[in-house]
Ligand SMILES: Nc1ncnc2c1ncn2[C@@H]1O[C@H](COP(=O)(O)OP(=O)(O)OP(=O)(O)O)[C@@H](O)[C@H]1O
């Protein structure tokens with residue numbers, strides 16, 4: 001379990017992380033989601049003592065990271081898969097970590113196998129690795145000490161769709177066995193697929209947190225029906241306003257309210273679900289606020 | 302998701318029991334640091350070059366040099382390349398964590414950075430001792446072959462220790478520059494350029510030569526390789542040189558590394 005409380009980091013006048021608090025629960029995958037420069041990596045570095053926080057605290061399993069005698073055996077960390085010595089072989093990278101933690105060399109082979117790096121690939125130097133292979137190596141490194149907490153910065157970055165599916169399975173299984181997983185991403189779809197809980201951060205501040213369902217709840221309901229016009233009228237009679245969206249309708253009411261009205265009037269619903277795009281909108285709003293796109297448009301005249 | 306503020310305690314679901322967790326021993330960390338110097342092409346080649354040059358320079362002097370070379374002479378021959386290359390090795394031990402950004406992993410696994418720094422320093426000294434052992438071995442083998450009648454003259458524990466001290470000072474000096482600058486190229490260039498500038502100043506500004514010896518560590522420390530013992534003043538000059546060129550950058554480097562953001 002990772003507990004972040006009032007964590008703050010300033011670089012001069014600029015506040016990179018501003019008073020963030022959240023909990024990453026055991027048995028769950030928590031997605032740490034935010035656009036570029038939101039402060040995800042900075043927060044994660046503070047969790048493991050690589051960056052000193054200006055204010056606030058982080059405890060992992062009830063401890064300060066610095067107080068854990070052999071942290072690699074309790075907290076698996078992947079902060080940047082490219083941050084490896086280009087001249088070392090993949091196997092050697094893992095072997096050094098195993099040696100530091102005091103694990104047997106056989107553990108290296110287990111990890112290589114787990115992340116599907118072949119013997120041949122493990123003998124290559126890291127500079128000849130593809131991005132995805134580096135990412136796998138980094139994940140192997142994080143899992144090496146059989147930790148109960150994982151902190152992964154953009155672990156899916158560079159993985160192909162099959163790789164992402166593999167990682168989702170790996171992390172889900174890990175969480176199901178009671179592990180705590182915190183992973184960051186700037187891609188909503190990626191996180192939505194894997195995460196049980198979401199923490200959304202923008203410009204150093206947490207703007208939303210909860211399960212994807214909780215976050216979607218406010219986004220309303222999407223429905224399609226055979227007798228669509230009848231249903232819209234019936235809803236209006238019940239004080240529920242619906243607006244046409246794509247090939248269906250959107251309303252602020254809960255799905256169950258729409259379903260009830262449809263049932264009363266014996267209307268055939270074809271589709272009834274939480275509206276898509278609620279999270280997406282929220283996320284894009286965040287991204288828009290950082291106005292990176294406007295800057296680039298202005299730059300290339 | 303709860304944001305309750307009570308600290309997580311033993312027995313709580315998310316609590317991690319660390320009572321069986323033991324921090325990596327210092328010896329293990331030194332072993333890892335030594336390994337880091339041998340598992341990359343750059344590091345391995347540097348070690349091979351140090352060994353090869355030591356052998357070659359001694360062999361060359363044995364074949365083409367004067368006839369009556371002594372143990373002292375051979376050890377001094379080894380001291381030249383080793384005095385230049387061991388500091389480079391010490392620089393790389395520190396700076397590779399930044400240049401290659403491996404510090405992210407190293408300092409995640411051992412968050413108390415001071416332990417890693419001391420382990421690296423110890424590793425540098427282990428390399429010095431190993432290099433010196435090779436030098437002694439070579440000198441021991443070559444002295445009888447060279448056939449000087451007074452081949453073993455002047456060999457004393459004091460002198461051997463001073464030679465080791467000279468090599469250690471050089472290595473720590475490189476280490477200190479590496480730590481202060483955290484960049485291989487910068488540190489190596491400064492390590493060689495700074496003493497050179499001091500020597501040039503010394504050569505030009507002849508009237509101040511005596512005084513400059515108090516700052517010119519590369520000159521004052523070469524006295525350590527000579528077999529006759531040093532005067533109190535010479536020791537003091539080495540002392541001030543070490544303070545200025547080794548202790549000061551080392552203090553700056555340690556301060557910097559302990560505080561720096563690793564990213
Ligand atoms: N040393 C520093 N000095 C000044 N600003 C910094 C420093 N380090 C980070 N920042 C700023 O802090 C902000 C947060 O950076 P961070 O790397 O945490 O973002 P991120 O959420 O990980 O983004 P990304 O998705 O691109 O990885 C950025 O605006 C960055 O420019």
Ligand SMILES: [Mg+2]
Nearest residue numbers: 040041042153
């Ligand atoms: Mg980042």
